[in-house]
Structure formats: structure tokens, C-alpha cells
Amino acid sequence: MPKPPRSSLHSLRLYPVKSMAGVTRDSAVVEPWGLAGDRRWTLVDDTGRVVTQRQQPRLALIVAHTLPDGGIRLHVPGLAPLTVAVPSPVDARPSGAGVDGGTVVVDIFGTKVEAVPVTARPSGPDGMCVTGTDGTERTRGADGGNGTDGTGGAANGTDGFGGAEDEGGVDRRLSAFLGLDVRLVHLDDPARRRPVNPLYARPGETVSFADGFPLLVTTTASLDALNSLVAQGDHPDEGPLPMDRFRPNLVVTGTAPWAEDDWQRIAVGDITFRVTKPCGRCVITTTDQATAERGKEPLRTLGRYRRFGGKLLFGQNLVPEATGTLRTGDPVTVLD
Numbered sequence: 001m002p003k004p005p006r007s008s009l010h011s012l013r014l015y016p017v018k019s020m021a022g023v024t025r026d027s028a029v030v031e032p033w034g035l036a037g038d039r040r041w042t043l044v045d046d047t048g049r050v051v052t053q054r055q056q057p058r059l060a061l062i063v064a065h066t067l068p069d070g071g072i073r074l075h076v077p078g079l080a081p082l083t084v085a086v087p088s089p090v091d092a093r094p095s096g097a098g099v100d101g102g103t104v105v106v107d108i109f110g111t112k113v114e115a116v117p118v119t120a121r122p123s124g125p126d127g128m129c130v131t132g133t134d135g136t137e138r139t140r141g142a143d144g145g146n147g148t149d150g151t152g153g154a155a156n157g158t159d160g161f162g163g164a165e166d167e168g169g170v171d172r173r174l175s176a177f178l179g180l181d182v183r184l185v186h187l188d189d190p191a192r193r194r195p196v197n198p199l200y201a202r203p204g205e206t207v208s209f210a211d212g213f214p215l216l217v218t219t220t221a222s223l224d225a226l227n228s229l230v231a232q233g234d235h236p237d238e239g240p241l242p243m244d245r246f247r248p249n250l251v252v253t254g255t256a257p258w259a260e261d262d263w264q265r266i267a268v269g270d271i272t273f274r275v276t277k278p279c280g281r282c283v284i285t286t287t288d289q290a291t292a293e294r295g296k297e298p299l300r301t302l303g304r305y306r307r308f309g310g311k312l313l314f315g316q317n318l319v320p321e322a323t324g325t326l327r328t329g330d331p332v333t334v335l336d
Contacts, residue, residue, distance in 0.1 A: 213317035225257035269330035280311035
């Protein structure tokens with residue numbers, strides 16, 4: 001009898017800005033709160049609530065790449081690339097909100113989290129403070145005209161993000177693309193900013209701007225099984241669905257379909273993970289990540305075959321029990 005295939009890490013993905021396009025990596029560093037560089041940035045609306053593809057499917061069309069210093073490079077359709085440096089709470093202090101002086105309060109699904117805005121809010125009624133990638137600040141006049149730069153000289157018509165004639169910087173460009181007033185913010189200290197849900201966490205466990213847990217794992221076998229069901233359903237033309245609909249961090253191959261339902265602890269290479277709870281899926285899974293268009297699947301099929309306790313389930317949430325480096329091809333072992 002042939003041996004079953006060995007389970008292994010098929011692919012690694014991270015999402016530098018929450019709900020923007022994912023980036024595939026051959027290796028990634030595991031930190032206590034998730035993969036290094038994963039969801040350390042997010043957009044918020046004018047009330048401070050996190051903006052995701054649930055409300056703005058066009059976020060899928062924006063690609064963010066991490067830079068060695070922690071900054072990001074944004075590729076927005078129709079715009080020159082935007083390079084955004086990691087903001088400092090000191091630089092952001094004119095915003096005037098938040099317990100740390102230079103932070104703002106972000107509402108992520110009802111939880112309040114401190115984060116650092118990239119662009120400071122107006123320091124007064126006459127202008128807007130804009131922080132460029134070189135760390136200097138300029139003020140845009142209330143009439144929309146050129147203001148002054150941080151040295152007292154006239155602004156030169158560029159915005160510090162690789163473009164020209166746009167004094168408002170990255171927030172204005174992203175707002176224009178989405179048709180919604182948004183701000184880009186950075187999670188400066190994930191070790192203390194946002195605890196994992198205490199119902200599933202151990203003391204001191206924290207998470208980035210991910211929905212609720214440091215990592216998400218899916219399996220190729222379960223996707224194949226789901227696609228077979230989609231093909232038999234009401235909208236077979238929408239399949240087969242790619243894995244990017246489910247926005248995992250880790251994709252495992254060489255398992256039986258739905259094997260992950262029974263996992264409690266796994267090891268990927270030398271790093272162990274606790275499996276906390278299944279992942280309930282939302283409307284984002286119906287969004288084509290290449291076009292931002294929405295359909296009915298997979299929620300229609302998940303509702304028929306994968307409904308548990310009112311949730312439509314696909315994949316499992318993970319909390320790392322150690323740190324280290326993951327590489328595609330690493331063996332995956334079920335410990336419990």
C-alpha cells in the first residue's frame with residue numbers, strides 16, 4: 001500500500017496592509033503576534049473604524065510590499081508607487097489624540113487599539129500637516145495652494161511619495177481611489193497594543209491588525225473539496241476558486257480534506273502553533289482578488305456544507321508557541 005503524501009508547507013502569504021492584496025513569500029519570520037510585516041498597517045475611516053474589503057472591495061487591487069526598515073511601498077492602480085516610512089508617535093503628535101500623545105484610537109471590530117497615523121491631522125484651521133518619507137512636514141494652505149515645508153521654505157509641488165501636485169500625500173491618494181475619506185495608520189508596538197481574545201489566549205498573547213488571531217492556516221485538499229462542491233451547486237461558473245479568496249498566511253498540502261478540523265497543535269518545521277478555533281468566513285471570500293468584483297461563492301456552498309453554530313467555516317486560526325523562520329516545503333506535523 002502506498003504511503004500517504006507527507007504534509008508540508010505549500011505557500012506563505014502576508015498582507016502588509018490589512019485587506020490589501022497579499023504577497024507570497026518563500027520564507028517568513030514568525031513573531032509572537034504573527035508573521036513579520038503582516039498586517040502592521042491598516043486604513044481607518046473618519047470615525048476611526050478599520051476599513052476592510054467588507055466595505056471596500058477595491059482594497060484588493062492595492063498591492064503593498066514591505067521595505068527593510070518596516071516601511072511599505074504601495075502600488076495603487078493608476079498612480080505612481082507610493083513609499084511610506086514608518087511614522088513616529090513624536091512626528092504624529094499634532095494629531096492630538098491617543099494616550100501616547102502621537103497615536104490615534106482605532107476601532108477594530110469593537111476593540112480600541114492605539115496606532116500611529118502616517119499623516120497628522122490639521123494643526124490648526126489654516127492648514128494640514130503632511131509628513132513625507134524624508135520625515136519633514138509641510139502645511140497645505142486652506143485655499144489648497146502651496147504651503148511651506150518643514151524648513152520654512154516654499155513647498156516645491158511634490159508630496160514626498162514619488163508624485164507631484166498632490167500636497168495631501170498618501171491619505172488623499174488612497175481616499176480618492178476608494179471614494180472614502182481614509183487614513184493610513186501603523187501598529188507601532190504589537191507586543192502591547194492588542195491582546196488576543198482572552199477566551200482563546202494565554203496571558204500576554206497579542207495580535208496585529210489581523211481579524212483576531214496571529215495566523216490563519218488553510219489546506220489545498222480542503223479547497224479542492226470545496227471547489228468540487230461549488231461545481232455541483234447553483235453557481236458552478238464561479239469556480240474553481242483560488243486560495244487567495246481565503247487570505248491565509250500558511251497553506252498546507254498533503255492532508256486529507258478538512259483534516260484541519262481536528263488539529264489542536266501542529267509543528268511547521270521547528271515552530272509549533274496552537275490551533276485556537278475555526279475561521280468563520282465573511283463576504284470578502286466572494287470578492288475576486290484580481291478584479292474586486294463580487295459573486296455568490298463560496299458562501300453559498302459553505303452555507304450548505306460547512307455551517308457550524310451559525311458560522312461558515314474554512315481554515316483554522318493559529319497562535320505561535322515559538323518564534324523562528326518558516327520556509328515553503330517545511331514538513332507539517334500534527335502534534336495533537
